[in-house]
Amino acid sequence: MGLSERIATVLNNKRKEGGNMAFYEYSQNNSGGHFEVNEKLCHRLFIEADSYSESESIAEDLGVYFNGVDDGVDCGCCGDRWYSGNEVDLSEINENGYEVSVYDGLGDAEKVWRDGYGAYEIHTEPDWQKNIFRKFSGKIKFRDIEEYGQFLADEYGWTTPDARIFYKDGTVTEINKRKGVR
Secondary structure: OOHHHHHHHHHHHHHHHOOOOEEEEEEEOOHHHOOOOOOOOOOEEEEEEOOHHHHHHHHHHHOOOOOOOOOOOOOOOOOOOEOOOEEEOHHHHHHHOEEEEEEOOOOOHHHHHHHHHOOOEEEEEEEEEEOOOEEEEEEEEOOOHHHHHHHHHHHHOOOOOOEEEEOOOOOEEEEOOOOOOO
16 A cells, blocks of 8 residues: 555544544635734634534634625725635545646756655656746645645745644644745
8 A cells, every 4th residue: 555545544534533524724815915813813724624514613713704895894806805615635636636837947947846846745747848838847745734734835825824724623733834945
């Protein structure tokens, strides 16, 4: 059994132990030109829950809200601050691979790709592609929700912390963009 299969088995067993437990991702728009950051909120939240409705309830308890423009809380031109949650299905992401690219003209694109993404499990080896622009592109996989969250923090890194993972058992993990990453 390969690493990916072992990880999927562990995740599936964890879901079985807690029902249909899954992670739901809530992402914040910088409505009004800023992000709300406090002891509970940051750019991206991952909530472990038995259902979508449970994750919504937890998110709202943390301070996430929806329809901010309609309620007059968020900037009408920027849009609502919070996006509705989406289930993070790492099995599906890993089955298809998550495409990451470095565009030509940004130094040694192959080295930049390997330095930035080479530590991840490789789904599809990178190669040169040309659509409109030439890019060095491949696909990666994620071992767990923390690695996925770290990837997103390194890619976007808008707040400190950039992500928080709220586990069902009450544990909270904060994720910050690593220095020197893209």
